[in-house]
Amino acid sequence: MLMKSLRWVCIGMVLVVFLISPTSAQVNEQWVARYDGPANDSDSALALAVDSAGNVYVTGGSDGDGTGSDYTTVKYDTDGNELWVTRYNGPVNHIDWAWALAVDSAGNFYVTGESQGDGTGYDYATIKYTQPQKGDLDGDGDVDRGDLNILLGHRNDDASHCPECDLDGDGTITALDARKLVLLCTRPGCVVD
Numbered sequence: 230m231l232m233k234s235l236r237w238v239c240i241g242m243v244l245v246v247f248l249i250s251p252t253s254a255q256v257n258e259q260w261v262a263r264y265d266g267p268a269n270d271s272d273s274a275l276a277l278a279v280d281s282a283g284n285v286y287v288t289g290g291s292d293g294d295g296t297g298s299d300y301t302t303v304k305y306d307t308d309g310n311e312l313w314v315t316r317y318n319g320p321v322n323h324i325d326w327a328w329a330l331a332v333d334s335a336g337n338f339y340v341t342g343e344s345q346g347d348g349t350g351y352d353y354a355t356i357k358y359t360q361p362q363k364g365d366l367d368g369d370g371d372v373d374r375g376d377l378n379i380l381l382g383h384r385n386d387d388a389s390h391c392p393e394c395d396l397d398g399d400g401t402i403t404a405l406d407a408r409k410l411v412l413l414c415t416r417p418g419c420v421v422d
């Protein structure tokens with residue numbers, strides 16, 4: 230009887246060791262991105278979201294220069310390169326912490342959190358941000374013939390003349406960029422409004 234119990238104890242121990250042992254699967258660190266705010270002080274990320282293109286958004290509270298902590302949202306591309314930073318400081322230059330963030334299918338994003346109001350204690354402060362649409366060179370909200378004409382006006386130029394025209398990022402504005410823009414057109418046939 231004792232031997233039988235011992236055998237079950239041994240089997241149990243083997244199972245436990247097997248279940249908690251590291252598996253052969255590996256995770257690899259692809260990139261690490263750090264953000265330090267303007268005060269070179271406390272920066273705390275509290276939420277993260279990923280859009281359909283794999284870009285990463287991180288938000289939280291970051292000490293500003295005389296503004297207390299501020300909502301601070303950072304966008305990274307799929308390789309961890311910082312694309313932009315946007316900050317929000319509430320009405321009394323005091324504590325503003327963004328606790329949550331969401332991205333919709335159109336690329337708009339939303340942050341919310343606690344923000345010190347003017348005599349109102351902490352308030353919800355929810356912010357919607359829009360992002361410039363790729364290919365919308367004239368900023369009218371559509372990608373169409375008007376944008377294509379702008380791009381073609383820079384044909385064979387160095388990308389420094391119109392950085393947003395260089396859609397393939399090769400440093401020169403060429404017919405390949407025009408082809409990419411046509412694929413982004415938001416109007417049937419890429420006609421102008």
Ligand SMILES: [Ca+2]
Binds near residue numbers: 264
């Ligand atoms: Ca810091």
Ligand SMILES: [Ca+2]
Binds near residue numbers: 293298299317319325
């Ligand atoms: Ca603030």
Ligand SMILES: [Ca+2]
Binds near residue numbers: 369372375
């Ligand atoms: Ca446009």
Ligand SMILES: [Ca+2]
Binds near residue numbers: 394395401402
């Ligand atoms: Ca190009």
